[in-house]
Amino acid sequence: MFANLLRNGKSDNINVSPWIKELNKNRSIKTLESDMQTDVAIVGGGIAGITTAYFTLKYTDNYVVLIEAGKIGHGATGHNAGQVVDYFEKPFSEIVSEYGLELAADGQKAVTSAWDLVDEILEDTKMKINFSKFTGFAGCQDLEQLLTHLENKRLKKSAGIKIHKVKISEDFADLKKIPDKYSDLYTLVPHKKVLELLETDNQEYIAVMQSQKGCMNSALFVEKVCEYLLKQYKDRFKLFENSPVLTLDLYNAIGVLQTKTNFIAAHKVVLCTNGFEYIHITNRAGENIDKKYHKMVYGIVGYMAGYIEEKTKDPIAISYLPDIDVPQDDSRPYFYLTRRNHKYKGDNKSLVCVGGPEKIEDKDSFKYKKNKKYPTLAKNEILKFLKGSFKNTPSNLSDFDFKWHGLMGYTESGIRNVGFEPLNTTLLYNLGCNGVGILPSVYGARKIAMHLAGETIKESIFDPEVQRRVIG
Ligand SMILES: Cc1cc2nc3c(=O)[nH]c(=O)nc-3n(C[C@H](O)[C@H](O)[C@H](O)COP(=O)(O)OP(=O)(O)OC[C@H]3O[C@@H](n4cnc5c(N)ncnc54)[C@H](O)[C@@H]3O)c2cc1C
Incomplete structure (x- = not known):
């Protein structure tokens, strides 16, 4: 029996996750210190953001910048239960009654497909991680x-x-x-x-x-995927941490992110912020998104x-x-x-x-x-x-x-949001953990890469447009 042996006085009062303890404390961290342009800017360095970067780099020629407010893997990804499961927290029968059997079943199969996507990442990166x-x-x-x-x-x-x-x-x-x-x-x-x-x-x-x-330590997974991306895609991938994004201005075919000190202009912006974020979004090319977005989670x-x-x-x-x-x-x-x-x-x-x-x-x-x-x-x-x-x-x-x-x-729909913002397709989402988020994030990452590659994808329960049509 080890409990109490490990504890120190502080653990009574603060947030001590076993997953964060296993991360590399000597990893060097870069913050954003100059303005830049890129094809794809991903906001948020949890499992959703990092795997979105992974599949985008693997399946497109895009240049990718990932920008994280704190440190990668330190959000929900570093504070979860780490159970890898492929069900929705919302009962399947409710999803069927809202979207119909075919779309609901496609959604279930999509999340299940993420088991293979995780294996694909493990094989490519050859990372050593405990995944039972x-x-x-x-x-x-x-x-x-x-x-x-x-x-x-x-x-x-x-x-x-x-x-x-x-x-x-x-x-x-x-x-x-x-x-x-x-x-x-x-x-x-x-x-x-x-x-x-x-x-x-x-x-x-x-x-x-x-x-x-x-089960796996999803924060360690994120750290290892990131290490691989920084080596494998030296020219096309940049990571900035401790660089919170404050505002996002959307134009036709361009999004401008602003941190305290700098700007990033990108052809596409993907929010992988878990859902709860502090970014003020202004759509300068159409109807206001901010209110709708904030109501969504x-x-x-x-x-x-x-x-x-x-x-x-x-x-x-x-x-x-x-x-x-x-x-x-x-x-x-x-x-x-x-x-x-x-x-x-x-x-x-x-x-x-x-x-x-x-x-x-x-x-x-x-x-x-x-x-x-x-x-x-x-x-x-x-x-x-x-x-x-x-x-x-x-x-x-x-x-x-x-x-x-x-x-x-949590999204109003109870389903992860993965896809284009209907009011300005410069913006995409892979967010909304809804209780179970590891496999849905990875599936979402692959879906985003397909959107960015310009592939035609069948309508799904994850599309923000479909969710807004059904949930209102
Ligand atoms: C207690 C708990 C238990 C859970 N258990 C499970 C489980 O057993 N199985 C399961 O599948 N899921 C579980 N989940 C959910 C799962 O952990 C998450 O859905 C998953 O990690 C999603 O990761 P994410 O990348 O979407 O979010 P996060 O890991 O939270 O990453 C979002 C990142 O965005 C960054 N960010 C936010 N705003 C900004 C900004 N303005 N600028 C820059 N960066 C920003 C944050 O700093 C953060 O690092 C659990 C979650 C919790 C909290």
Whole structure:
């Protein structure tokens, strides 16, 4: 049991992410010190911005400048749970009812395709990074939840998407209430099998869903991709950090970014800012974008905690959905746990991380502060969850080795925005994490590169234009 050994007095009060700790502290950083022109300016150096640069450099001849307010990988990318998953946080059935089955299914397939895109990057860069892939699980506690998931699976199956059957406890009291139309989507198993897969003794869990999951340090991934790009595309790629963009002026076929000291003029500007940004956008070639853009996203702060332990088990990712009949604090949708391989002082250990507590922030007045105090309430909620639901929790766990928080940008549509700004196509977006953002960012990056290469792309749920048509 390592928790408490690692902690220092400060970790109670500040944001200490295990992912940031693994980054190269001696990396040299360049800030923007002169005006410049480029083909493509990318704003934001998280996984969305860096992979957008990667695919743009690989699949076009464009010159690319990436400009980051702080340091690359230090936003949500350095403060997440690092679970690599290909589902939407928004139920698939809702996406179908808004966009229709075909567009929804294409969207799902697009996000799933990002598994291969990550492999493509790993192969090209030959980076050494711990990327575990495994079958992950999600447990549910009541009929209503179960029916939502069965309906999602029914729709996916009808659209030709591969699904895994749900395992339902043969002791589940409401078995008879499951409609016949779902009979080919589940199997009955002993209750103890459900509990075993979820690594829980909490008898309330009555069903388990499974899917391919993975885990990685997405901040380290970003750092390594960046190192590769700076070497591989010396002439076409420039990176500037500690250079916040303050304004963006859009003209016909040109965008001008302004930092405190300099300007960058670009034929295309791609915002990869997670969604919550402080740039003032002026469309000098048409209708005002700023208000529409700012209305499009809102912030949710997610709180995480993790402890290091002896490595006795394989990596895993499990989500624990609450009983929706039992009133919850409405800012706590579910807990998600990841156990991964972790090097500690050269030894092989496991790092167990849990997230769940969230705070929805005021759209108009909120400014997220990375160094904001970590709330005791979040720590206590995570401890309570672990002790009540994860049977492998060390019995003497009273605090964590790491406690951190990060900002997620949520779009009104609940779907990532990837594509051209309808009011001025000089501007493109790859933003809006909506809870699950690693694979969607990478898919978004490939889509942006296709747009920049002038390829014709089928209409999709990620297009800002389509989302505005549907959501308004
Ligand atoms: C607590 C938490 C848990 C999460 N868990 C998961 C998970 O398990 N699985 C998953 O898939 N996703 C998860 N996510 C979401 C995922 O981490 C993000 O969606 C993903 O990292 C998106 O990265 P990004 O590049 O879009 O955003 P970021 O990493 O936030 O990058 C945006 C960058 O833009 C920069 N920027 C902003 N404004 C400006 C400006 N004006 N000028 C210059 N630069 C600017 C910021 O400094 C930042 O570095 C989680 C997020 C959080 C916060």
